[in-house]
Amino acid sequence: MPALGADMDAGTLVEWMVKPGDAVKRGQVVAVVETQKGAVEVEIWESGTVDRILVEPHTKVPVGTVLATVRTAGEPAAPVAPQPAPAAAPIAAPAPDALASRPRVAPAARKRAEELGIDINTVRPARAGDVVTRADVERAAAAPPAAPAAAEEDWRVPMRRAIAAAMSRSKREIPHYYLATDIDAAAVLDWLAAENLKRPVAERLLPVVPFMKAVALALKEVPELNGFWIDGAFRPAPAVHLGMAIAMRSGGLVAPAIHDADGKSLGQLMADLRDLITRVRSGRLRSSEMTDPTVTLTSLGEQGVEEVFGVIYPPQVALVGLGKVTERPWAAGGTVTVRKVLTATLSADHRASDGHRGALFLAALARLLQNPEKLN
Template sequence: EPIAEVETDKTTVELEAPAGGVLAEIRIPAGAQTIAVGTVLALVRGGATGETGTRARPAETVSGSGAGASTPAPASGAVDNGLTAPVRETAPGAAATAVSPGEAEQTVGTSPATTDAPASPLARRMAELAGLDLSGVAGSGAGGRVMKVDVERLLRPSAEGDAGPAQASARASEPPAPALPTVAPVSDLPHSDRPLTAMRRVTAQRMAEAKRSAPHFYLEAECAVDALLALRETTSPADGAGAPTLNDVVVRAAALALREVPLANSAWTGDALRVYDRVDLAVAVTTPGGLVTPVIRAADTKPLAAIAADLRRLAADARAGRLQPADYQGGTCTISNLGMYGVSSLYAILNPPQSCILGVGAVTERPVIRDGAVAVGSTMTVTLSADHRAIDGATGAELLRALKALLEDPQQVYG
């Protein structure tokens, strides 16, 4: 059962009990910030089997506020908790004595929760959401149990998690980016400093790194969408319920365009261009805590109705803080649409390690030439930001040309 909630940089995830027993002690108070890796979060009394320490995994970052705690090295058999941020208590506990790493490892390795299930609850949930079959997967947990990190490794399309020595050497040989001078903001004006959320902090770090490391170039195309708007009008139900939005149509068109221009559906690995065989399209969603990019898996194989349903579910989960890691990890290209705010065009920053990100502007009416005469037409500007290390201008132009053709002949998108 859930014993706490952890707030990651993207969402809030319930932490399930790693084993049966009684929550004997809570070491980290609710709302704690920047919890060191390896810190014991809580102790579970398991009756005759002793107590189990619940630790932050060494490969994950946990953030929270206040409270210090001891930070022993994590036991090799530590259970998978999926922790990456602040912990909020959901159950009280009495004081208990911490066990040694060896005892914790022995307890976890022999507990019924470990031997009865081939995967941790969080790993199973992530696999279900991503449509993964875990049978035959050798896990890194005690007794071969599949853990969160194992599912993340299966989902990760980037080269970061499985880069070989050659790739690591190539990255190590790159000169470090020069440190930028820090300019203090004006302090004598009336102001208020708002604490950064985990999501905002991570977004800031990733965007700054992307802009420093990836040489961006930009292209744009103006698309005539009169036919698209007319088709939407004739195919939508009278009450509009469940009808695909313009954003849904753009997402499907982008997925088909990426399938047509596979070099754009890629990532820069340092010593190779990794071209993906399917299109996992990330779509930017604004939430109260910041921007998240849930991913539509195999978007190039899904009909418009399925994409619309996926987007509705993912957007609702994102705004409610219910996204699971499997919902937003990975992605081979990203779409950011600010048209609903009246923005005519935007030039987005890349979402590393992806090679491309598409920006979608608002539909506007403007004078156009038709059959030699001036008329009023509906147009929409689509922009491309691309990593020049991975693709060149011609590839980017091919992608925009394919996308423009699909948007101007929407029967291909609706079909």
């Protein structure tokens, strides 16, 4: 059972996608595990043949429990060290949620629930995956009063608990320092407008995409912000796996990874982001996306605020925040003009880096954004 979140101590095996005798390849999804924050697809870390399944579906087991054994090429059929994914290393990301268990709600059902005075979030559809209808609400209202355990099923309860645990640990253990800088966004936004004119509508880039690339490249220049603080020491990560903080409809958030963000084109980053947000909001995340972000980026978008100072997700050592773009007076070369400006912030772990290095990161970010054509 891999650790799929900083404070996950157990998980429920929901479903096996393989059976004994099946050939498996590294990276293949082999099982689905239910965590505090929802269903996650677990990938295998070794290629070989499934030997034995040791944990049956619907069983809750502690992190580190051997779920199955796999024979690698040439190995005899015998119990072998399995894949409790190296994810057991505490490189964890905000776990995803009860996506699968969070049903959509029809407006009429919501209204009926209000009339009947029941919490719509406790109502389940007749069939998993369906929309909650008026009939479901009425059925729920007619059912005997819910035992306290039923309240546990509200996906938001474990989600909040998981966020609470991770964020409390962060504030307890990580000596944060915070930096902010205003960045002239005119060049990147002008470039983006011209670029999007050339692209078909389905391939347009969101404004956050060039910022993602610039953050990833700036982290290569200041590597002590990219990695993990584990057992009293900083462990730099060789790749930049950008954890994207993604809000879930009706509350909660997750920050799964976009892998190797520094080496991807903007088109590829947009495609990856689209895939990730879509799966956060309607599907399932994969174990590797949850376990290996090396840094987190939060962008509050144009509806948001001007600056955000985030709480680092342990054991990561930095969180980059982007506020909304606003027109502000901008002094340069002795004159004041009105420019499109945004405030970029850095929350960083003082055990792993100092303010000077953090400042160099924000300066690199601002510099990279002045030459947007080079980001592509």
